[in-house]
Amino acid sequence: MDIGDPETEREIEVVPLEEPVPMPAPIEQPSEEPVGV
Amino acid sequence: MKHVTQEVVDGWRLWHVRLHEGERRLESFTWHHVTWPARQPLVATCPVHGRDAPLSGHDCGIYSFRTRALAEELLRRYTGVRQCYGRQPPEPAPPPPGRPIALGRVSLWGRVLVREHGFRAQFAYPYELFLIGGDEAMARDLRRLYAVDVLAA
Numbered sequence: 001m002d003i004g005d006p007e008t009e010r011e012i013e014v015v016p017l018e019e020p021v022p023m024p025a026p027i028e029q030p031s032e033e034p035v036g037v
Numbered sequence: 038m039k040h041v042t043q044e045v046v047d048g049w050r051l052w053h054v055r056l057h058e059g060e061r062r063l064e065s066f067t068w069h070h071v072t073w074p075a076r077q078p079l080v081a082t083c084p085v086h087g088r089d090a091p092l093s094g095h096d097c098g099i100y101s102f103r104t105r106a107l108a109e110e111l112l113r114r115y116t117g118v119r120q121c122y123g124r125q126p127p128e129p130a131p132p133p134p135g136r137p138i139a140l141g142r143v144s145l146w147g148r149v150l151v152r153e154h155g156f157r158a159q160f161a162y163p164y165e166l167f168l169i170g171g172d173e174a175m176a177r178d179l180r181r182l183y184a185v186d187v188l189a190a
Binding site for chain 1: 039040041042043044045046050066067093094100101102103111145146147148149150151152153154155156157
């Protein structure tokens with residue numbers, strides 16, 4: 001395929017998108033049972 | 038200086054659609070021994086540079102045009118031009134019977150060398166295809182195999 005003059009060629013780099021790293025889920029502390037009086 | 042981007046490059050190209058191990062597959066238009074894999078990218082290789090293709094100063098890499106019009110121009114050179122009158126641009130003639138062709142958009146990424154009329158790329162995968170000289174059943178087979186939109190033109 002004739003894609004044009006090689007003298008005009010320039011290079012680009014297409015890099016993959018970086019996937020966001022999920023933050024760890026907060027650890028749930030067990031709520032303290034109310035102490036009956 | 039090399040430009041680095043996260044935007045996948047869109048090109049246009051032609052493929053032959055030929056039987057390969059019992060399935061209709063996309064085959065490079067000019068390199069008939071190169072069958073495009075399904076559901077994984079085609080990776081450029083070169084007998085000189087191996088997996089470093091494409092490199093500047095050589096002809097290796099996966100080729101595509103910048104525009105659909107340029108791909109159609111190659112199709113016209115291949116099939117001949119159907120004569121028509123008036124202001125409409127000449128339509129490409131249909132390919133020879135039993136020799137279907139796919140015209141389509143292709144996604145390019147990795148190292149991409151940009152020229153005036155097109156690209157040479159390291160990785161490529163078809164994005165959408167227009168099947169010329171094939172029927173709806175063939176379009177459905179290609180759609181299922183490559184998981185891309187295929188329209189029987």
